[in-house]
Amino acid sequence: MNYYLSEELNDIKEICAEIAEKYIIPARAKLDEDNKFPREIIKIMADSDLCGIYIPEAYGGSAEMFGGGSMALAVATEELSKACGGVAVSFAANALGAMPILLSGSDEQKKKYLPDLASGTKLAAFALTESEAGSDAGGVKTRAVKDGDSYILNGTKQWITNGGEAQIYTVIAQTDHSRGARGLTAFIVEEGTPGFSYGKKEDKMGIRASSTMELIFEDCRVPAENIISREGYGFIVAMKTLNMSRPGVAAQAVGIAQGALDEAAKYASERVQFGQRIDSFQGIQFMLADMATQTEAARALVYSTARMIDAGERKYEKESAMAKVFASDVAMKVTTDAVQILGGYGYMKEYPVEKMMRDAKITQIYEGTNQIQRSVIASALIKETAARGK
Amino acid sequence: MRIVVAVKQVPDTSEVRIDEERGTLIREGVPSILNPFDEYALEEALRWRDELGGTVTVMTMGPPQAEAVLREAVSMGADEAVLLSDRAFAGADTWATSHTLAKAVEKMGNVDIVMTGKQAIDGDTAQTGPSIAASLDWPQVTFVGFVRELNQNSIIAERYVEGGCEVIRSSLPVVITVLKDANTPRLPSLKGKMKSRKIEIPVWGREDLELQEDEVGLDGSPTRVVKIRTPEIISNGDIHHGEPEVLAKLLVDSLLGREVE
Numbered sequence: 001m002n003y004y005l006s007e008e009l010n011d012i013k014e015i016c017a018e019i020a021e022k023y024i025i026p027a028r029a030k031l032d033e034d035n036k037f038p039r040e041i042i043k044i045m046a047d048s049d050l051c052g053i054y055i056p057e058a059y060g061g062s063a064e065m066f067g068g069g070s071m072a073l074a075v076a077t078e079e080l081s082k083a084c085g086g087v088a089v090s091f092a093a094n095a096l097g098a099m100p101i102l103l104s105g106s107d108e109q110k111k112k113y114l115p116d117l118a119s120g121t122k123l124a125a126f127a128l129t130e131s132e133a134g135s136d137a138g139g140v141k142t143r144a145v146k147d148g149d150s151y152i153l154n155g156t157k158q159w160i161t162n163g164g165e166a167q168i169y170t171v172i173a174q175t176d177h178s179r180g181a182r183g184l185t186a187f188i189v190e191e192g193t194p195g196f197s198y199g200k201k202e203d204k205m206g207i208r209a210s211s212t213m214e215l216i217f218e219d220c221r222v223p224a225e226n227i228i229s230r231e232g233y234g235f236i237v238a239m240k241t242l243n244m245s246r247p248g249v250a251a252q253a254v255g256i257a258q259g260a261l262d263e264a265a266k267y268a269s270e271r272v273q274f275g276q277r278i279d280s281f282q283g284i285q286f287m288l289a290d291m292a293t294q295t296e297a298a299r300a301l302v303y304s305t306a307r308m309i310d311a312g313e314r315k316y317e318k319e320s321a322m323a324k325v326f327a328s329d330v331a332m333k334v335t336t337d338a339v340q341i342l343g344g345y346g347y348m349k350e351y352p353v354e355k356m357m358r359d360a361k362i363t364q365i366y367e368g369t370n371q372i373q374r375s376v377i378a379s380a381l382i383k384e385t386a387a388r389g390k
Numbered sequence: 391m392r393i394v395v396a397v398k399q400v401p402d403t404s405e406v407r408i409d410e411e412r413g414t415l416i417r418e419g420v421p422s423i424l425n426p427f428d429e430y431a432l433e434e435a436l437r438w439r440d441e442l443g444g445t446v447t448v449m450t451m452g453p454p455q456a457e458a459v460l461r462e463a464v465s466m467g468a469d470e471a472v473l474l475s476d477r478a479f480a481g482a483d484t485w486a487t488s489h490t491l492a493k494a495v496e497k498m499g500n501v502d503i504v505m506t507g508k509q510a511i512d513g514d515t516a517q518t519g520p521s522i523a524a525s526l527d528w529p530q531v532t533f534v535g536f537v538r539e540l541n542q543n544s545i546i547a548e549r550y551v552e553g554g555c556e557v558i559r560s561s562l563p564v565v566i567t568v569l570k571d572a573n574t575p576r577l578p579s580l581k582g583k584m585k586s587r588k589i590e591i592p593v594w595g596r597e598d599l600e601l602q603e604d605e606v607g608l609d610g611s612p613t614r615v616v617k618i619r620t621p622e623i624i625s626n627g628d629i630h631h632g633e634p635e636v637l638a639k640l641l642v643d644s645l646l647g648r649e650v651e
Contacts, residue, residue, distance in 0.1 A: 007587065008580075011580055011583040014578075014583075015577060015579070015580060015583070018577050018578075019577060022577070044577065047577075047579065048577050048579045049579045049580035049582075050580065062580065065584070
């Protein structure tokens with residue numbers, strides 16, 4: 001489908017496609033096998049000016065050129081994800097880490113941190129999840145206790161994407177245990193801060209090129225000026241961030257699905273059984289037709305949501321959740337069917353579709369499980385219905 | 391440092407078909423690209439500009455559509471571009487082409503280095519670079535695989551030749567032709583792509599370069615292509631295995647039998 005992307009958005013697409021072809025596709029199987037962060041590839045993306053596409057020009061980025069950062073980020077993430085969901089999330093997780101500063105930070109914080117992220121000199125990560133706080137963000141146990149002009153952080157964050165690779169971390173900690181979610185506060189913590197260290201690196205099912213790590217805070221002193229927004233506003237900062245970043249996960253899912261569809265369609269056009277190409281069999285044709293339709297529908301939803309955000313719409317929680325839940329379910333279905341079409345070959349590591357299937361799974365889980373997304377959608381729906389009833 | 395990179399638009403394959411009657415390449419239907427060897431020259435120029443400061447100007451001689459490769463070079467980071475285009479330039483051989491390119495370098499003024507790929511993948515002559523140097527009466531270092539040093543006064547470059555490497559120091563200005571060993575060309579950047587759409591590319595014709603009609607194009611070209619053909623394989627040769635003494639005798643007998651002097 002032609003989405004009539006602007007010339008500037010097409011530039012992003014073209015550059016990402018070239019990086020994918022020249023650098024990601026030749027490396028993806030090895031990165032996956034070795035569980036290795038793609039530092040060189042991220043450096044190439046930075047050199048191509050991709051790291052600042054969602055950051056305003058005032059802070060060293062180029063978001064205005066694309067009419068806002070959401071479509072830019074969606075287009076880039078999708079294109080990279082066609083080749084490798086792990087490399088793509090390593091890129092996109094920077095935006096997730098930067099988003100709290102971008103959306104809720106002070107001008108001083110933006111000036112201090114965003115230019116280095118826009119240039120790719122530094123990477124960012126967002127740290128909310130803990131062993132007992134995932135979907136239930138209010139369960140955060142990491143504590144921040146005020147001590148003069150600073151706060152002392154203690155606790156462990158888990159499954160942090162870009163952990164150990166990023167230099168700037170936005171960390172959600174508990175400043176008032178009695179208030180639950182209302183007692184959370186967002187902090188900026190830089191790598192090298194005394195008391196801040198890395199724990200174990202996770203061995204994951206998919207997106208293995210990305211780094212997923214524990215962050216450990218032991219009497220880690222963070223200046224009060226590093227609070228994003230205000231004390232007690234951490235939950236709001238986190239929710240605003242996730243609402244904004246979900247179309248990115250959805251774009252990742254669309255890219256993974258498209259990558260798998262392309263592989264399956266190509267394979268079906270070459271594979272001969274019973275003396276004919278297997279794409280001449282209706283059983284395969286119908287599968288490919290459904291995969292293509294679902295992927296396109298997911299893309300249309302993601303682009304519509306991203307364009308809505310770029311247009312300045314302030315309420316997009318529901319659409320953002322819809323895009324994420326739909327696209328990720330599509331990615332899981334399409335990659336599973338791609339493996340099926342490739343048959344025994346699809347199950348082998350010589351072909352990329354088994355990795356795509358493993359990569360797809362996480363999109364149904366992270367940045368809010370699809371069950372949480374459905375709760376978000378339902379509660380928005382109930383509110384809308386109630387408002388109409390009045 | 392002012393660096394000029396001479397580039398060429400070429401067909402996107404080294405396997406273009408030949409029009410045997412006219413003795414020319416059939417370019418219709420073949421997409422055009424920036425000559426791959428010129429990308430290494432451009433990357434080398436961009437690296438030294440990034441390190442030393444200055445500007446990189448890309449130029450090409452060709453029809454108006456050759457502008458596309460200049461825009462591509464700008465998207466990779468070139469600062470300026472110049473297109474040498476004039477009906478009078480048509481049919482130029484490497485002599486007339488390099489003479490025209492050299493005139494453009496003179497017109498730009500204050501150029502420290504001209505860089506170009508070791509050869510173009512269509513003509514494969516490797517003559518244009520050296521010939522620009524001859525036309526400008528500048529020193530030249532061809533087949534450069536590594537530039538060790540470059541400053542305002544001199545260059546030290548490694549020249550990869552069959553069986554070895556020559557290290558050459560030259561004063562500036564100089565012309566160098568670059569091998570693929572020299573670097574890995576960068577990808578276009580977003581800012582480069584945006585700039586490449588907006589940049590105005592001046593077009594210089596014969597009169598702008600103060601060239602006479604008999605110095606350019608077909609009239610200025612001493613080369614005449616008499617015939618162009620794909621050579622036939624005459625013999626596949628023989629391969630023998632065995633002890634050196636036996637093989638030596640076999641070889642001598644074979645050569646004597648063929649009446650080789």
